[in-house]
């Protein structure tokens with residue numbers, strides 16, 4: 001379905017001009033009161049005129065990304081069956097089993113497709129199992145690839161796997177878009193996923209697949225199962241936190257006068273995100289010369305039962321690696337007690353528990369550290385572990401802060417404090433662009449790690465002086481070029497690059513080549529299909 005741009009010319013007066021219409025669209029958008037209304041308006045605009053849509057988003061990144069992505073996309077997902085207007089993206093249901101190939105073949109982009117974001121809706125942000133309502137998260141992520149990295153719209157494929165839902169209120173909802181059934185058992189789901197991946201390989205041989213918001217067990221399992229068989233990654237277990245942490249650790253070590261590696265990190269939340277991020281942070285220590293064992297010892301994890309220790313009965317597989325052996329005693333369940341035991345320099349929240357970092361917790365962190373690192377990373381904002389203004393006030397301005405969803409700057413005692421946004425949206429657009437351009441066969445660990453380091457190195461002098469830990473989002477296109485560059489070089493080093501021509505390019509030429517490949521919203525042939 002190409003947007004109806006041809007008919008627009010017939011119905012508009014002769015003095016109609018694009019520039020005016022952009023302003024008109026922006027005014028219409030801003031007249032909407034709620035985030036959800038703005039989301040609905042923007043998605044309608046994308047359908048009517050995708051060029052104006054992307055022009056507006058590119059020109060107003062800070063204002064519009066929080067609508068298309070977290071936090072508002074969370075509302076859009078929760079209410080998707082009710083706000084649904086037109087088909088967008090691809091649903092593949094468990095009832096398609098046996099002929100998934102045929103469903104994929106129907107996607108109009110065919111061989112042009114380069115990147116798919118695939119969710120099964122089972123853990124959308126921190127909102128739980130939303131079933132078929134999860135599609136907007138895939139659409140929102142792909143909009144970020146387009147806006148943030150310059151991936152061509154027509155090459156993107158948003159996919160929601162409809163395997164039912166275990167959330168009864170959706171099954172009971174007469175407007176629910178998806179299948180009214182419970183999710184399948186592991187055996188049935190594995191068989192479905194195997195056919196899905198085999199079919200994707202056949203129909204879209206040049207595709208990069210991003211798994212998104214699968215529930216924790218499946219996030220790890222399907223990544224392990226498929227990552228060497230197809231070009232697959234999962235950005236929820238990804239690298240963005242490492243980038244911000246490197247910059248935060250520099251600031252906190254400098255203030256404390258301690259060596260950079262002298263960090264103890266407490267993860268509050270040990271799901272796919274908590275454990276995935278913890279594994280990424282290992283490299284922070286190992287590049288500084290610590291052994292794997294020493295690096296692991298710097299990391300503590302907490303779940304709903306408290307500090308994760310190796311002697312706990314029935315510990316889930318993904319929690320065993322970081323389980324502590326140096327604590328014996330009654331389970332440590334209160335966060336305050338855990339902080340007193342661990343004495344962390346950094347507290348990272350991936351728990352989905354709103355306000356879990358209470359005033360007492362934050363003040364204790366500030367008492368123990370000149371510059372405490374506090375990253376409440378759960379999304380959307382309504383599930384964030386602590387609000388920025390509170391963190392600034394309770395630490396008397398000393399906090400080094402990054403949250404999963406955006407916060408505004410705050411004034412405190414006459415000074416302006418700028419929050420960081422530790423969200424994988426900084427990484428995956430550039431990682432995707434680099435993977436697509438290098439025609440990498442797989443996404444290797446070092447491609448992800450180099451992406452993270454490139455992001456951390458991308459701070460400008462002014463951003464460093466402002467003590468930011470992430471660059472300003474308004475520069476996302478340039479940042480994505482830097483990340484894509486690092487990813488391409490890493491793919492070459494690992495020998496997984498299919499585009500061997502890039503190997504002979506000098507750094508400057510490669511850099512310019514990446515820039516020249518970024519799609520701009522002037523080419524109407526690249527319509528959103």
Ligand SMILES: NC(=O)C1=CN([C@@H]2O[C@H](COP(=O)(O)OP(=O)(O)OC[C@H]3O[C@@H](n4cnc5c(N)ncnc54)[C@H](OP(=O)(O)O)[C@@H]3O)[C@@H](O)[C@H]2O)C=CC1
Pocket residue numbers: 123124125126127215216235236237240268269270271272273274302303304305306350351352353377378379380383403404405422423424425
């Ligand atoms: N900023 C970013 O870029 C990203 C942010 N996220 C966010 O991370 C969050 C978590 O995602 P994910 O790991 O997949 O989700 P999970 O539901 O798998 O994990 C949540 C974790 O928090 C723990 N937890 C729940 N309640 C408590 C509690 N009261 N006290 C302590 N721990 C608790 C759970 O414990 P138990 O294991 O015992 O159930 C579990 O370990 C989401 O909000 C998501 O939006 C995810 C990816 C990227």
Ligand SMILES: CC(=O)C(=O)O
Pocket residue numbers: 070124125126213235236378379404423424425
């Ligand atoms: C940001 C993201 O991917 C998440 O919260 O799941």
Ligand SMILES: [Mg+2]
Pocket residue numbers: 125212213235236
């Ligand atoms: Mg996610």
